[in-house]
Amino acid sequence: MTQNKIDPFTPPDNGYHECPSPIRHSKLVADWAALQRIFIRPEDDDGKAVIIKYMEQILFGLHEFLNSNVGITEEISLKELTRDYMGTLISPDPEKRLADVISDIIGRIAPRAVNVASPYFVGHMTAAIPFFMVHLKAITAALNQNVIKLETSKVLSVLEKQVLAKIHRIIYNLDDDFYSDHVQSIDTSLGSFTTGGTTANLMALWVARNRFFMAGRDFDGIEAEGMARALGHRGLDRALYLISRSGHFSLKKAGGILGVGNKNVISVDIDSSYKMDVSKLSRMIKSLKGGGGRSENRYYRRCRRGRSHGNRHR
Numbered sequence: 001m002t003q004n005k006i007d008p009f010t011p012p013d014n015g016y017h018e019c020p021s022p023i024r025h026s027k028l029v030a031d032w033a034a035l036q037r038i039f040i041r042p043e044d045d046d047g048k049a050v051i052i053k054y055m056e057q058i059l060f061g062l063h064e065f066l067n068s069n070v071g072i073t074e075e076i077s078l079k080e081l082t083r084d085y086m087g088t089l090i091s092p093d094p095e096k097r098l099a100d101v102i103s104d105i106i107g108r109i110a111p112r113a114v115n116v117a118s119p120y121f122v123g124h125m126t127a128a129i130p131f132f133m134v135h136l137k138a139i140t141a142a143l144n145q146n147v148i149k150l151e152t153s154k155v156l157s158v159l160e161k162q163v164l165a166k167i168h169r170i171i172y173n174l175d176d177d178f179y180s181d182h183v184q185s186i187d188t189s190l191g192s193f194t195t196g197g198t199t200a201n202l203m204a205l206w207v208a209r210n211r212f213f214m215a216g217r218d219f220d221g222i223e224a225e226g227m228a229r230a231l232g233h234r235g236l237d238r239a240l241y242l243i244s245r246s247g248h249f250s251l252k253k254a255g256g257i258l259g260v261g262n263k264n265v266i267s268v269d270i271d272s273s274y275k276m277d278v279s280k281l282s283r284m285i286k287s288l289k290g291g292g293g294r295s296e297n298r299y300y301r302r303c304r305r306g307r308s309h310g311n312r313h314r
């Protein structure tokens with residue numbers, strides 16, 4: 001490989017890009033050519049044509065694209081489908097051109113996926129997305145920011161806090177001073193985005209658990225010390241929380257993850273409008289109080305607040 005003086009991406013000629021193996025192109029090798037192909041250089045003209053063909057359809061005619069390429073266009077039983085996905089060996093020649101990967105997805109995967117945007121589709125939660133989400137996703141994928149830390153996000157972290165404050169304001173509508181103090185405060189947080197409902201439920205219950213079993217005399221908090229020490233510290237033999245009978249199963253899972261135990265996630269009946277039946281809730285708390293201490297019952301109530309969609313962004 002010759003050194004190209006005007007190309008800032010050309011690596012120093014340290015031999016790293018050289019691959020002496022005769023089967024060079026049948027293995028995934030992190031040589032310079034491969035790195036350049038993956039991270040820097042676009043596809044060749046043929047490849048570009050395939051990408052543009054499909055991207056144009058997706059970006060400017062999403063609905064038609066989904067209707068003609070996705071789901072219910074091919075009927076196949078699950079059993080038949082699994083037959084095509086039995087191989088567990090990685091191909092000795094795994095490299096593919098992006099254009100081929102795209103053609104593969106459109107030709108082999110999309111017809112067997114579910115068209116959740118179809119008006120005939122009946123399913124839980126997932127549905128059509130506004131067409132512009134695809135455009136915005138392309139931009140966010142290209143930016144690839146990570147709000148875990150400022151050095152990978154900068155303005156995105158600041159923007160995230162502002163959006164959380166706006167959501168907080170929709171729900172709690174506190175005064176201007178409150179929001180000026182907290183919107184960009186590095187010591188407080190008005191909420192947290194999560195990746196979905198399961199993690200939202202888990203996070204709400206995690207916060208509730210940690211607040212109840214917070215650090216005290218000779219105790220560094222449940223997060224540091226674990227459930228056994230935490231219960232001992234409060235003189236309890238178990239912790240539990242109450243959820244609606246129609247609560248999502250992730251609430252039970254959270255009981256396992258948080259060390260509460262999913263047997264200790266207790267369902268309360270719902271009324272005719274599918275809301276938690278408050279009188280039954282109150283009876284349940286009374287009966288539990290008979291078997292548990294006062295502090296244990298405070299824990300039930302706190303955790304109960306973290307049960308539904310509405311708490312996602314807290």
Ligand SMILES: Cc1ncc(COP(=O)(O)O)c(C=O)c1O
Nearest residue numbers: 125196197198199248250308309
């Ligand atoms: C109330 C509730 N919580 C949690 C979830 C799980 O959400 P996700 O699939 O985003 O983890 C759902 C989704 O059905 C839900 O309805």
